[in-house]
Structure formats: C-alpha cells, structure tokens
Amino acid sequence: MVTVLPRRARPSSKAADPPVAGGKQQSSAQRFWRDRFLLLIGLPGIVLLILFHYVPLLGNVIAFKDYQPYLTIPESPWVGLDNFRIVIDGDPEFVNALVNTLVISFVQLVLVFPVPIGLALLLNSLMSERLKRIAQSVLYLPHFMSWVIVVAIFQHMLGNAGLYNTWARVHDLPLLSIIGNPDLFIPLITSQVIWKDAGWGTIIFLAAMSRVDTQLYESVAVDGGGRMRQLWHVTLPTIRPVIVLLLILRLGDVLSVGFEQIFLQQGPVGLDASEVLDTYVYNRGIVGGNWGAAAAVGLMKGLIGTVLVLAANKVAHLFGERGVYAKW
C-alpha cells in the first residue's frame, strides 16, 4: 500500500536559501554544471528507474501487435485493436476475471477496510500503555510474513488435514471444508487479508488519533457527554482525513486484488472462482502464450487504475479533503 505524501519543504528550511553565495540567478546550463556531482550521484538510480519502470512502458506496444516469442517486438506484425477484442466482445474468461476482481474488491472494501479503524479505536482506548504495546507487537507481526507463509499457515490450520480438522476428527466434531472450496474462496482470502494486515493498518489511524486535542475530550465531558460522544464528536472527525485518504488509495486499487495471495491458491480452487485480472494476464500471457491479448488487458487495467486514483483524488478535493496530491 502506498501512503506517502510528498511534503513541501518548510518555508523556514533551506528551500528558501539562495542557490549560491551571492544569490544571483544562474542559467540552466550554469546550474547543471554547478550540480554535476550531485546529478552524478543520482545517475545510477535514475538509469535503473528509467530502465525498469519506463522502458517497460514501451513494451505495451505488443498490445497492438501479434507478438510471438521467436520474433522480436519490432518484427511482430501490427494488428490494430484486435487484441482488445476479448475486452470489447466480452470473452467469457475475461468477464469472469473482471467480475471476480470487482466482487472481491467490493467485499474487501466493506469487510476489510473498517477493521483497522475499529482495532485502532480499541487500542487507543486502552488505559494501560504497556498492554497497548504488547497487543501492538502481536498484531503487527503477520504483516511482515510473506503471502506464502500466510497461505501455508492457513492451510495448516484450516485445511482438510490441518490442525482444526484433525482435532475435530478425534473429537467427533463437524469438519471444516474451507481450503480448496470454491464457494468459500472469497471469505477465505478476505480473512487472510484481515489476519495479515488489519493490525498493521491500525498504525496510521493510531498516529492520527494521537494528535487529537485532549482538551476537546474534556469539553465533551464538561458538557455531559460520555465516551461514545467523545468517540463520535472528537476522535472520528479527527481521523476523517486519514480515512478518506486511505479510501481513495483503496478505490484507485479497485482492479488489483491480492495477486500474490490469490495466485498461490488457484490450484485447488479452480479458475472459475479465483481468476482475477492480474492472474488472468499471467495465465493468458506468460503461461498461455497469448501475449498480445494479455498485454492489452494489462494495459487497460493500468490506465483505468490510474484514472481511478486521479478521479478519486479529485472527488476528495471537491468534498474538502486534502487527498493524495494536495501537497503539490
């Protein structure tokens, strides 16, 4: 998750300092020469950045070509918008992936997004700092586990031969059939996301809550309001900008749902229940060899995702929130 706000250099810092002693404006060429060592230091990074983030953008031309691995990209014949036919004509496998993506995204928006907020409110209301720290240490841990570890742990807890089911068999209790069950795939991955990241997600809300002006709590108390009123009238309004910000970022990501996580579990569940746009691109392109079509879907997904983030940000501005790019 990306949660960075570029910060404007503070007016008091050296951003306002004259670039050189004497403060005379220099031409671009002079400044380039003055900063040559500085730029040289940044050069390796810039080269890597362009090579691995911008050069691949060019590779998207194969969305308009009939690319075959034995031909180079320039040699492959142009096919116009043929590769986009699966999108336009609604190829059933593509539609399935799209629907799954949107359903999973929506379910996770509703079920996953509020969990860290609730958990943060709970942690914030703890009287004992020590208890709070211990709880945080425990709840943050799963965030640092890879998806392979998380999926492995879920399988060994809930799987057919897992901890619960072996225990239940011994004690004649009802068995769980969750792992590998297409009907329960969405609840399974949703609970994995909560298990892994809900604790970690509290950090940003806790930080926001720590900035609440405690005098406001006292004012509410003086006016006869209890803890619920403090929560509703003081805490929640304080963290509202953060909630909006994270919601925006989440909406911008609506077409990306836990690729690494889902990819690991596709085998037993089957593609009907588990194919999402990202896995579709991989399975169709790199596994299936249908490079052009996969690139076309990937390109559309990327473009729509970018438009969504920018649009969500615009909407946030309209509602008076600062959004993601307000600082620029």
Next chain:
Amino acid sequence: MINGTEPPTKTARGAKGVVLLIACALVIVPFLAVISTSLADQQQITEAGGYVLFPSHPSFDAYQAIFRGGVVTRATIVSILLTVVGCGLSIVVVVSMAYSLSRPGSWGQRPLLFLVLFTMLFSAGIIPNYLLIKELGLIDSYWALLLPGLTSAFQIIIVRAFFLEVPGEILDAAKIDGANEFQILVRVMLPLSKAVVAVVGLFSAVGYWNAYFNAILYINSPEKWPLQLVLRTYVVDNTSIGVDIPGEVVPPQQSLQMAILVVSLVPICLVYPFLQRHFAKGIVLGAVKG
C-alpha cells in the same frame, strides 16, 4: 490516555479485553502450532492426531534433515544472499537518489522527482516487465530478482524527506571546508541519517526475503529457487519432500514442512523488534505528519 473522563465501566473493559485477547490469540496460536509441530516426532504427531501444540520432548530431527544439504539448504543460502545483496544495493541506490534530489534548487529536481513519483501511479504490468527481463537476457539470473526493485519511490521519498530536515547550514559548512558532494553525503549526511538508512535497509531486506512471484516469473531452474518458492512447492502445494537419510528414521512430513516454514519465519522474527519500531515511524513520517 484519555483525560477528563470517568474510567470505562467494568463491562466495557471486560468486552474490550475479550476482543483483544481473541485478536492476539488468532495471531499467536497458529505460529505456536507451526513451531511446535516442527519440533515433534512421529510418535507425538500420531498421538496428537496430526498437529502438536505443546511438544513434550522437542526434537530437532526435522531441522537436521532439511539442513543436511539439498533443496532447502540451498534455497536458504540463496535467499540469505539475495536478501543481503539486495538490501545493500537498495541502500546505496535509494540514499544516493534521495540525496541528489534533496538539495534545494538543484538542476532538474522537480522533473526528476516527478519521474520517481509517477512510478507509484502507473506500472507497466507483468507482460512488459517480463519482456524487458527477457530482452536483457536476465531470465534465470538473480539480477532479475535484484535490480527491478532497487528504485522504490516510497523509500526514496522517505529518505529524501529525512534529508530535507537536515539543516542546510551543516552541509554548507562542509562545502566551505572543501568537501565535494560525495564526501558531504558519506561523511556528513549518512552519519546523521542512520535511523532512516536502517528503515530503508529493513524495508528492502524484508521485501527481498519475502518475494516469491518474481522468482516464479524469472527463475526457471529449480536449483536456483529462493526459500519462498521451496516453501510454496513443499508446504503450500504439499509436494512430498524427499529426504533420504540412510539408516535413520525420516522425520514426519508435517514436521519437515513446518520446519521449512519456521526457517522462513526466523529472519523476520529476528529483525521484528527493529521493524516494528522503525517501520511504524517511517509510515507515519510519510503519511500523517503534515
């Protein structure tokens, strides 16, 4: 924590305690079961019916078996090397980029910064990235796993934000003393920024240790697999682990699987205290502080 109110009622406190306890147990119990089962022998596993929560007499046979050389041993070494090299390279690249973008009024700073930030907004996608690696001839090479992740916009922004906080006077003083930009970075800036460098190093190290999908994409030879891919094959996909120990009892599959899982957990747990402290700071620095 909250002043000016009467303490919460007994019921409220009880309810909170229960919720918190359940939440923590949901995290701890699985880890406990994994570790315990990795330490159990066949007899205990049979008695417990599959998984052990408290091994009565722990045995390290499973660990000895997977570290006898062979797939898991090799993959562990590969992962450690990838993590160390990736972490080192990340620090160098991120710090140098952040520094070159942190000096006020430097040439082309805003366009270059935009170049960095735009990567957060739009990424080319799996297919073009794969084609690039293929064109570069890096398929089946560890460079394919190391290089693309070095220029993380998120990390660059965090380090740059930190560098911007360093008073310009200190750097100017170094300049007047005749230090060049490189010396300023290494001798002045870095010693002042150990904390943020640690954050970046940990970020990258965890990222490299946990990555598995890039290895699926780019690494074809199983003998080059990192640990996460071995974990996927033997634990998630449940492929049977062929451990051949002549003349000895082979530890049960479950213990072997859980032992691999524990091996992949351990490095994360070792750095976890630092992670928790610094990551939280980094996230908050980037996001909330205005």
